[in-house]
Amino acid sequence: MHPFLRFPLAPSLLCHQLTSNRSSQFLQTSFITSPKTRSAGTTSKGIGKTKDMSSSEPATKKQKTQEYVLYYWPGIPGRGEYVRLAFERSGTPYTEFNDGSKLLGILTNPKKVGHPTHFAPPALKLPSGRFISQTPAILNYLAPRLGLAGEKWVKISEKQKEGEKVEVGSEEYEGAEEERSTVNQLVLTALDLCNETHDVHHPVATEDYYEDQKDVSLRRAVSYRKNRLPKFLAHFERVLDCNPENKNGNTYLVGSRTTNADLVLFHVVSGVEFAFPIRVAALRKSGKYDKVFALKERIENEGGIKEYIESGRRQPFSMGLFRHYEELDAEE
Numbered sequence: 182m183h184p185f186l187r188f189p190l191a192p193s194l195l196c197h198q199l200t201s202n203r204s205s206q207f208l209q210t211s212f213i214t215s216p217k218t219r220s221a222g223t224t225s226k227g228i229g230k231t232k233d234m235s236s237s238e239p240a241t242k243k244q245k246t247q248e249y250v251l252y253y254w255p256g257i258p259g260r261g262e263y264v265r266l267a268f269e270r271s272g273t274p275y276t277e278f279n280d281g282s283k284l285l286g287i288l289t290n291p292k293k294v295g296h297p298t299h300f301a302p303p304a305l306k307l308p309s310g311r312f313i314s315q316t317p318a319i320l321n322y323l324a325p326r327l328g329l330a331g332e333k334w335v336k337i338s339e340k341q342k343e344g345e346k347v348e349v350g351s352e353e354y355e356g357a358e359e360e361r362s363t364v365n366q367l368v369l370t371a372l373d374l375c376n377e378t379h380d381v382h383h384p385v386a387t388e389d390y391y392e393d394q395k396d397v398s399l400r401r402a403v404s405y406r407k408n409r410l411p412k413f414l415a416h417f418e419r420v421l422d423c424n425p426e427n428k429n430g431n432t433y434l435v436g437s438r439t440t441n442a443d444l445v446l447f448h449v450v451s452g453v454e455f456a457f458p459i460r461v462a463a464l465r466k467s468g469k470y471d472k473v474f475a476l477k478e479r480i481e482n483e484g485g486i487k488e489y490i491e492s493g494r495r496q497p498f499s500m501g502l503f504r505h506y507e508e509l510d511a512e513e
């Protein structure tokens with residue numbers, strides 16, 4: 182039976198995890214029968230209020246909220262996780278709307294979200310009521326506001342707090358924008374790796390089952406393991422290596438502080454390690470990508486992220502973007 186017909190209540194594509202894998206019945210069931218809301222719990226920083234939004238109607242575009250609301254599917258970290266990490270690292274309050282039965286209906290309805298409507302989650306509702314979708318667009322918006330766009334934007338924000346103006350077009354402003362664009366560039370490359378990792382298990386059609394494209398998937402996995410994954414890791418290793426601020430052993434992709442680029446790479450490498458544990462162990466052992474793995478370990482232990490992981494609120498990888506299929510993994 183066509184996957185869409187099996188889940189008439191479900192939107193056509195749920196990050197490809199709900200409709201495209203025969204072995205993810207638990208996700209399918211939980212989506213249809215009990216749409217859950219995952220709201221961030223309380224942490225030591227007091228972020229992520231435990232507001233249950235599952236039964237409440239989402240605010241419309243005209244209603245202003247006090248805080249950011251992340252609209253994303255329930256049950257998987259997915260691409261929503263990249264947005265969560267930015268909030269968690271910076272200690273920024275946010276809540277989530279995770280009612281899978283309403284999500285696409287809201288995001289595609291101009292009466293709910295205004296212009297433009299949205300293709301797919303994640304989407305972020307800003308305190309103004311405006312919605313933004315596309316993971317990198319959301320991150321690029323948040324970066325200067327959350328101190329994750331690099332040192333130069335942090336300095337500007339500090340000045341602004343003191344009431345000092347930094348003019349658009351000034352050397353300082355342009356320098357900060359350039360740095361922010363560099364962060365965005367690296368975010369996009371890390372997300373390319375995320376997308377390619379996903380495409381290994383869905384190389385033909387996102388709406389079809391993995392089992393129905395397994396032959397191509399097995400071929401794609403060889404190329405991914407041998408060529409693509411090492412190429413991406415080598416790229417990031419080089420970036421870490423040539424950052425002059427890393428001379429003392431630091432592992433920042435940009436400058437000398439954590440940016441969205443570090444957070445996204447951290448999550449992608451974690452996901453790749455979940456999906457391809459044997460291959461990643463071999464790549465680790467090669468010693469060629471030590472800085473990339475050191476970055477991952479650094480972020481795991483950084484303020485905000487450490488507490489987030491320890492809180493148990495960080496959802497485990499399962500059958501979302503990053504999936505583990507034994508037959509796709511090998512040492513080389």
Ligand SMILES: N[C@@H](CCC(=O)N[C@@H](CS)C(=O)NCC(=O)O)C(=O)O
Binds near residue numbers: 193261
């Ligand atoms: N490029 C978009 C991709 C968004 C996306 O693929 N979202 C998934 C969930 S992670 C989805 O629900 N897709 C539905 C679809 O592609 O129809 C982004 O980075 O946000």
